Amino acid sequence: MTRTRSTFASPIVETFGWLKGIEHPADRPLMLVSQAAPVAPPPQELRQALADMVMHNDAIHxxxxxxxxxxxxxxxxxxxxxxxxxxxxxxxxxxxxxxxxxxxxxxxxxxxxxxxxxxxxxxxxxxxxxxxxxxxxxxxxxxxxxxxxxxxxxxxxxxxxxxxxxxxxxxxxxxxxxxxxxxxxxxxxxxxxxxxxxxxxxxxxxxxxxxxxxxxxxxxxxxxxxxxxxxxxxxxxxxxxxxxxxxxxxxxxxxxxxxxxxxxxxxxxxxxxxxxxxxxxxSGWLAGERDEILARRNAIRDGFPVLAERGWKLRGLGAYFAYLEHPFDRASDTLAKSMVETAGILALPATMFTPPGDSHGARHLRVAFANLDRAGIATFFDRMAALPA
Incomplete structure (x- = not known):
């Protein structure tokens, strides 16, 4: 067996494959809460500084x-x-x-x-x-x-x-x-x-x-x-x-x-x-970024009761992530894949973070909420609350 064949496919690559063939209407766009990375570019002042360096600092090349x-x-x-x-x-x-x-x-x-x-x-x-x-x-x-x-x-x-x-x-x-x-x-x-x-x-x-x-x-x-x-x-x-x-x-x-x-x-x-x-x-800009992420974290905490009423549990919350235990009688990988079509949400099942057959993995989802603003978080909860049992 080769070294690459000794492990599994990238979960990010695999889950993006779930999107093929599924169209999401303009009034209900896909919510990507799968990848824990900023989707916005660096702030304007950093981009300008970098452009100046590229043009005038020969050593950078x-x-x-x-x-x-x-x-x-x-x-x-x-x-x-x-x-x-x-x-x-x-x-x-x-x-x-x-x-x-x-x-x-x-x-x-x-x-x-x-x-x-x-x-x-x-x-x-x-x-x-x-x-x-x-x-x-x-x-x-x-x-x-x-x-x-x-x-x-x-x-x-x-x-x-x-x-x-x-x-x-x-x-x-x-x-x-x-x-x-x-x-x-x-x-x-x-x-x-x-x-x-x-x-x-x-x-x-x-x-x-x-x-x-x-x-x-x-x-x-x-x-x-x-x-x-x-x-x-x-x-x-x-x-x-x-x-x-x-x-x-x-x-x-x-x-x-x-x-x-x-x-x-x-x-x-x-x-x-x-x-x-x-x-x-x-440093000041980064402090503001932190404040915004913490505000979104609070929005997850404050909005969660609508899911708690339906049997969900908030097991972890911090930085970019909410870690949710679902109430359904099916494994999280099956649930997460179905959510792409039924809810227009792409999240990662915890089966991708645990050994094969792990019961913990089957019960949980990871939600990377950092790229959702507070209105987006409210929409996320509305869609999750409407998931069929």
Missing amino acids: LYGPVLGLPALREELAAQCSAKYGGRITQDQVAITSGCNQAFAATIATLTDQGDEVIVPTPWYFNHKMWLDMSGVRAVPLPVQGDMLPDPEQAAALITERTRAIVLVTPNNPTGAEYPSGLLRAFCDLARSRGIRLIVDETYRDFDSRDGAPHDLFTDPDWHRTLVHLYSFSKAYRLTGHRVGALATSAELLGEIEKFLDTVTICPTQTGQHAALWGMRNL
Whole structure:
């Protein structure tokens, strides 16, 4: 079996295939709540700055350093140090071609075929796909009723082949924001067992909590255990530019550099310069984006009673996501596919975030609500409430 055949088809690609042959009238257009990405371009001022760079900065069109633009690495290290109250240096930061590549590079560096990585379920499907293609066993750690993983259960899953534990917060797909104490418990567990803790904070800019979401960087030895992943895509609407980042020890980055050099050579220069400009100039704009996402989050919470009356349950809510338990006597993949035609809604079934046959996956849907305004959210609830039993 080849590496790609060892895993499943991309859920995003698969679900877009459900749209073929189905027409949606102009007065009832399709609602896309399947993909967790901004659909709007970057703000005008960033696009203008980027256009000026493309025209006048010759270096932007050439190869750059494998680990990324030094100024961007330095800026990210400084801003993360300030945000988390710890000390992160430029030589502990690398820029990658999207956060998915940051994860792929980390796994390539930490594991060999036959190794194991513990991943809470429901998991982010691209993480699972890369582990499959790497010949690494993803060890499921089912979350509890509050959508949070249990460190004691994780400890029982660690074997001599375990190389890391992966956490995503705010979580994709559940939206759950992991408490600081929970992350500390997982970090202590990983350190005590000599493995790495990979924390993906792609959606951290839309965390509902004020201040640092955890204290992991306050430990002077954080880099010995923690691998921190981040994405600029959501913060500055740079999805098409593919700019992510990771922070860990300089020693581990030396190994990660080998992977990056053979895959992309360097991250896109235009995307890196755009991310740097955004970090230096768009803090106020980003705060407004966060406020709007939190307002939409509140609209989901406030509008949910209309579904609760029909037996639905809101199991998770945060960042871009609402995680819903449905009341119907059919699996979520069947339900989600039928919703395209019956409700004009494309959402992802939780079967795409869980192992085959998992009963949890059969009961839940992920709704990426960030691209719905409040009027759109109201329409979403109207359509969902009208679903036939």
